[in-house]
Amino acid sequence: MTLLELNHLTKTFSKGREKVHVLKDISLNVKRGEFLTIIGPSGCGKSTLLKAIAGLDTDYEGDIRLDGEIITSASVHQGFIFQEPRLFPWLTVEKNIAANLSLKDEKVQAEVKKLIKLVRLEGFERAYPKELSGGMAQRVAIARALLRKPKILLLDEPFGALDAFTRSHMQEALLDIWKEEKTTMVFVTHDIDEAVYLGNKVMIMSSRPGTIQKAVTIDLPFPRKKTTKLFQDYRQKVMGEFEKVEELELVNSAGI
Numbered sequence: 001m002t003l004l005e006l007n008h009l010t011k012t013f014s015k016g017r018e019k020v021h022v023l024k025d026i027s028l029n030v031k032r033g034e035f036l037t038i039i040g041p042s043g044c045g046k047s048t049l050l051k052a053i054a055g056l057d058t059d060y061e062g063d064i065r066l067d068g069e070i071i072t073s074a075s076v077h078q079g080f081i082f083q084e085p086r087l088f089p090w091l092t093v094e095k096n097i098a099a100n101l102s103l104k105d106e107k108v109q110a111e112v113k114k115l116i117k118l119v120r121l122e123g124f125e126r127a128y129p130k131e132l133s134g135g136m137a138q139r140v141a142i143a144r145a146l147l148r149k150p151k152i153l154l155l156d157e158p159f160g161a162l163d164a165f166t167r168s169h170m171q172e173a174l175l176d177i178w179k180e181e182k183t184t185m186v187f188v189t190h191d192i193d194e195a196v197y198l199g200n201k202v203m204i205m206s207s208r209p210g211t212i213q214k215a216v217t218i219d220l221p222f223p224r225k226k227t228t229k230l231f232q233d234y235r236q237k238v239m240g241e242f243e244k245v246e247e248l249e250l251v252n253s254a255g256i
């Protein structure tokens with residue numbers, strides 16, 4: 001059953017008199033519980049697309065529906081994870097997760113405790129952000145978003161700043177969370193391996209203006225192994241589409 005629906009989304013920025021067409025006629029459906037990953041060249045409009053779904057930007061043509069309702073503003077239904085964790089430095093881990101909700105409320109307290117366990121931060125409840133590694137801080141940000149019980153979690157290159165080892169651990173952690181919470185995910189990345197490893201579906205975008213080049217369904221069960229032939233075949237398929245986009249970019253920039 002469809003949870004998120006984008007119908008003919010077109011976005012234009014105005015720079016003085018000049019108009020920059022960033023997204024053009026994007027139509028897409030994401031099923032409840034699905035994990036969609038999005039890759040595309042730098043500047044193709046991935047963040048712009050995610051911000052529109054988050055309701056952080058509503059100045060576009062077309063419409064976006066979540067659970068059948070047109071998105072008109074940011075809300076608790078759309079959780080958003082940025083590349084950097086954006087924690088409050090003066091608050092402990094548990095208070096960062098609770099944020100504007102009171103830990104004196106027993107229900108909140110129990111939920112925070114459950115989430116701390118889920119993101120594997122037991123023992124760090126009273127730690128401050130400066131005492132955490134990048135991966136741990138990002139897990140706090142994910143727990144904070146999950147506490148609001150979003151219908152969809154939007155992640156904008158959440159592991160982009162992490163080293164390869166931590167990144168791989170975070171991918172596992174996110175899949176565990178997805179399995180447990182069944183939250184629908186839309187995950188933007190630059191990394192083809194990451195996109196194929198996490199996604200039920202990988203959407204490859206082309207740029208100027210950003211459109212959907214291809215959506216590839218990754219029909220592989222979890223847990224996945226990056227070394228298997230089947231995984232490598234999917235990787236090749238996505239890579240092939242990505243190369244087509246890059247060739248198109250070269251042709252466009254050369255004005256051919």
Ligand SMILES: Nc1ncnc2c1ncn2[C@@H]1O[C@H](COP(=O)(O)OP(=O)(O)OP(=O)(O)O)[C@@H](O)[C@H]1O
Nearest residue numbers: 013014015020022041042043044045046047048049
């Ligand atoms: N507020 C704005 N005003 C004008 N142009 C903008 C604005 N925000 C983004 N753009 C332009 O829109 C295009 C898409 O930007 P966006 O950040 O969505 O791309 P992206 O695919 O997420 O890039 P990256 O992978 O590098 O993060 C870029 O050309 C950018 O310069």
